Amino acid sequence: MEKLLEGFRKFRSTYYRAHRHTYRTLAQQGQAPRAMVIACVDSRIDPQMMLDAELGEIIVVRNVANLVPPFTPDGGFHGTSAALEFAVRLLNVAHVIVLGHAGCGGIAALLADPRETDDDFISTWMATIRAARTRALALVEAGRGDLQRLCEQEGIRSSVTNLSSFPWVRERVAAGALTLHGWYFEIETGDLFSLGADGEFQPI
Numbered sequence: 001m002e003k004l005l006e007g008f009r010k011f012r013s014t015y016y017r018a019h020r021h022t023y024r025t026l027a028q029q030g031q032a033p034r035a036m037v038i039a040c041v042d043s044r045i046d047p048q049m050m051l052d053a054e055l056g057e058i059i060v061v062r063n064v065a066n067l068v069p070p071f072t073p074d075g076g077f078h079g080t081s082a083a084l085e086f087a088v089r090l091l092n093v094a095h096v097i098v099l100g101h102a103g104c105g106g107i108a109a110l111l112a113d114p115r116e117t118d119d120d121f122i123s124t125w126m127a128t129i130r131a132a133r134t135r136a137l138a139l140v141e142a143g144r145g146d147l148q149r150l151c152e153q154e155g156i157r158s159s160v161t162n163l164s165s166f167p168w169v170r171e172r173v174a175a176g177a178l179t180l181h182g183w184y185f186e187i188e189t190g191d192l193f194s195l196g197a198d199g200e201f202q203p204i
Ligand SMILES: [Zn+2]
Pocket: 040, 041, 042, 064, 065, 066, 101, 103, 104, 105, 106, 107
């Protein structure tokens, strides 16, 4: 913990000091990020760092396995949907990026025989993309490659599809005001792949 506090003191005396005018402007005028990134909680993934984003440039929501659940107006506790609503309807972001990654622990949990109990939050959350697991297993049967990687990428496809289940996302995409993206980051090599219109991931 002392190392983290020392890190904050360093941040205050260096980065914050250098950017204090930007902080003050953003505090007084509010934020206007152009893009939202939906990333995993994984400690090896840092969208701000990866994209060299300026202060206030991107809004980030992180959850286990960077999932977007389908539009489900049932009065439940939908943290990711609330963040999406905030970014799209209030901040009017122009891009929403689902950023998945290799070696995802959430996807590994989905691939392990899922346990279904009410107090197991991870398996309940990962059941959001249960269909991605089924599709990935079928792709492995067809000799398309590694199950973990295929499921991670199927998860991104599912989340991008689920984005369009939100009516105000769909409207903005149709109007050309919002673009949806699916990205896959290979931690070990640093390569980034983008989901194309053909449904395949291509290197960026
Ligand atoms: Zn992950």
